[in-house]
Amino acid sequence: MTGSLRGVEAAFTQLAARPPDLWGFSLTGVFTRYLDQGSKQVTWLHGALGSATVLTEAASEVGDTDMELGLLRMAGPRLQAAQFGTLLLATWVDFLHLADAILRNCPMCSVEKLFTDLHRVQGLMEPTLTDLASLDPERVEAATLAMPELMGKLTREFDALHRETRSTMKLGGQIIAATQALEMVAMISTLKMSLPRLPPSGPAALGVGLxxxxxxxxxxxxxxxxxxxxxxxxxxxxxxxxxxxxxxxxxxxxxxxxxxxxxxxxxxxxxxxxxxxxxxxxxxxxxxxxxxxxSDGPKHHVLPKEHREWFERRGFKGDMDIDQFCVRLEQAHHEAIHGGGDWRLGRTWPGEWNRMIMGELRRVEGRIGRVLTRNEVLDIVAARMKVYEIPVMFTKGSSR
Known part of the structure; x- marks a missing residue:
């Protein structure tokens, strides 16, 4: 994933650094916004991969096997978002390579039409990229489900732009130039295949670097x-x-x-x-x-929200913030572990989850005479989750 993303990032840099051609056209000026589109996406993709790395390293350090799997599952949506986000960026690079070839080799092609075509393609990608960038598990899952259909649309857009360019260049008597331009696109893009040879029923596979x-x-x-x-x-x-x-x-x-x-x-x-x-x-x-x-059940903070600062002092910040450690429960189960429907009455019960877990954590700290580490807290919480039959399947909950 990291290698693919670096390759995409390098392609944006190379395209931005190319000097204008003899007609003064390049992917800068009015087209700069399309290069910036890629750069902005690269930022959150690096963040998603970094976050997944943090969670994976944390998983390798905890002693409880269920908690280890729980942390790895937290990394899953980030990996999915990075995988499909990188695929879309690789596809966007394909479009920019083709646009660059058109600007340099087809003076009779309409620059205004090319600008409009790229704007339309960008509009197709934007909603899915926004959902992936949110890193919200449900939005990432929905965007993942929509990816095959989206890639089909992008394939058709690419193929149409490709064929229109060939027709325009041939009509202008630039047959040799057309051949050279299209071969150049096939060589430098992530497609790594000669698109004109594809049969009409065989779609181009964009972003094939993955x-x-x-x-x-x-x-x-x-x-x-x-x-x-x-x-x-x-x-x-x-x-x-x-x-x-x-x-x-x-x-x-x-x-x-x-x-x-x-x-x-x-x-x-x-x-x-x-x-x-x-x-x-x-x-x-x-x-x-x-x-x-x-599930659509309520989300339960296994690390009580009212003790946020206590947990922050023990390392629960950033990607390991307590809002990341929520689980979906059935309504009845959620009420039961909090002592019934009235949370105020529930807190009077020693076995109520928030009261019990904080009491357990403080007792352990008093016994060992020091502040618990983050991993020690997680191991204790994992043990109590088993007793209360709470699944170690974390999802992001509401924040402050």
């Missing part, structure tokens, strides 16, 4: 993902870190099936066989929130 090609699994006539990638996805799905809709969307996109993506499409047979015949694989379909096992 496709794995070594020892891969065949889907139709295309080599889609590597065996290593499939095994990694299988393990992450089993652990609940990556959602099955994300795997399905990624395979549909990498397999060039975005033009025929449907709401409930199974994984391709070749990938399904490689993943193995387990129940988690048989259930791999692109589903909605209900199919992904998500």
């Amino acid at each position: 496709v794995m090609s070594s020892g891969g699994v065949m889907v139709g006539s295309r080599l889609v993902v590597s065996a290593e990638w499939v095994e990694m996805m299988r393990r992450l799905v089993q652990a609940g870190v990556i959602s099955v809709p994300a795997v399905g969307a990624a395979v549909l996109i990498h397999g060039g099936q975005v033009m025929m993506a449907q709401a409930h499409q199974d994984l391709p047979e070749g990938v399904r066989e490689a993943l193995g015949d387990g129940p988690e694989v048989r259930g791999m379909q692109v589903t909605g929130r209900a199919g992904a096992g998500m």
Whole structure:
């Protein structure tokens, strides 16, 4: 992921540094906003990967296995957002490479039309990028489900712009220039393929820099993902870190099936066989929130909000803020651990969650004679969550 993002970032830098051509055109001036679009997205993508790294390192340091998995699952939405965000940025680079080739090699092409075309494509990407950048698990999941359809639209836009440019250049008698320009695009873009040779029914695969090609699994006539990638996805799905809709969307996109993506499409047979015949694989379909096992129940802060400063002094800040440690519970379960529907009466019960967990943490600190570390707090909380049958499946809750 980091390597792919660096490659995309380098492409933006190279495009911005190119001097104007003989006609004075380049991707600067009025087109600068489209370069800036990529730079802004790179910032949050680096942040998402950094956040996932922090959570992964924290997971490796806790002693409780369930808490370790819980922290890894917290990193999952950030990884999904970074994966599909980087894919969209790689696609945007493809469009900018094509626009750069048009500006430099097609003086008879309309600059105003090109500006409008890029604006339209940017508008298609913007809502999904905004949802991914939020890092909110539900918004990220929804954006993931919409990715195959979006990539289909972007593919059609790219192909139309490509064909229109060829027609314009040929009509202007620039057949040699047209050939050179289009070959240049095929060489420098992440497509790494000669688009004019594709049959009309075969969509271009944009952002193909993320496709794995070594020892891969065949889907139709295309080599889609590597065996290593499939095994990694299988393990992450089993652990609940990556959602099955994300795997399905990624395979549909990498397999060039975005033009025929449907709401409930199974994984391709070749990938399904490689993943193995387990129940988690048989259930791999692109589903909605209900199919992904998500709930609309209330969110419960396992680290009580009224003691925020106490937890902050023990390292719960930033990516490990207490608002990250919420779980969805059924309404009855949520009321039960807080002593019933009236929270004021519930607090009089020694077993009420907030009263119990703070009492336990303070007792341990008094016994050992020092402040607990963040990981020690998490291990204690994990043990009490088992007793109260609270699943270690964290989601972001409301903040201050």
